[in-house]
Amino acid sequence: MPGTELTPERRADLVRSLTIAGWLLLGGSFGFIAFQLERVRGVGEQPFASVWDQRIEVLSFLMLPPNLAVLAPPVLVGAVAVWFAGRDRDSWLSTLLRVSASLAFIYVAIGLVSIVSILASDEPGPSDIESVMLRLGGVALAAGLALVCRTVDRLAH
Numbered sequence: 001m002p003g004t005e006l007t008p009e010r011r012a013d014l015v016r017s018l019t020i021a022g023w024l025l026l027g028g029s030f031g032f033i034a035f036q037l038e039r040v041r042g043v044g045e046q047p048f049a050s051v052w053d054q055r056i057e058v059l060s061f062l063m064l065p066p067n068l069a070v071l072a073p074p075v076l077v078g079a080v081a082v083w084f085a086g087r088d089r090d091s092w093l094s095t096l097l098r099v100s101a102s103l104a105f106i107y108v109a110i111g112l113v114s115i116v117s118i119l120a121s122d123e124p125g126p127s128d129i130e131s132v133m134l135r136l137g138g139v140a141l142a143a144g145l146a147l148v149c150r151t152v153d154r155l156a157h
Contacts, residue, residue: 011085018077022074026071032067033103056113060113063114063139068138075097078093078096079149079152108143111135112139
């Protein structure tokens with residue numbers, strides 16, 4: 001708060017609270033991933049696409065920017081916590097950043113596989129370009145979140 005002195009004890013409490021909040025916020029990403037994986041598991045044979053094409057399609061919904069936005073809060077809270085912690089951060093905060101970065105890299109990989117799958121489809125249509133652009137937006141967002149994590153993770157090293 002403005003005008004409140006940030007003593008070392010208050011700073012440590014703030015960093016601890018932000019770290020806990022970051023992990024709780026990361027739970028949203030884990031929940032959404034688990035939901036999508038369950039949907040992937042339930043995909044069956046269809047006349048218009050193979051099971052694997054459908055699984056890639058369902059999994060690629062993770063890459064849509066509005067869906068990917070669930071990863072932004074833990075990344076940003078983690079970055080703020082690192083800013084307050086400086087070199088005095090604990091392993092929970094470092095792990096939060098590394099797990100968040102890893103998820104972002106996984107999202108990038110899913111997005112790239114999805115884009116290749118769309119471009120390699122037998123019957124390309126006009127909506128394919130829109131689908132590719134939407135997933136490219138998700139790849140860019142995921143890459144940006146990974147870069148934030150990696151950048152702040154290196155600050156104290």
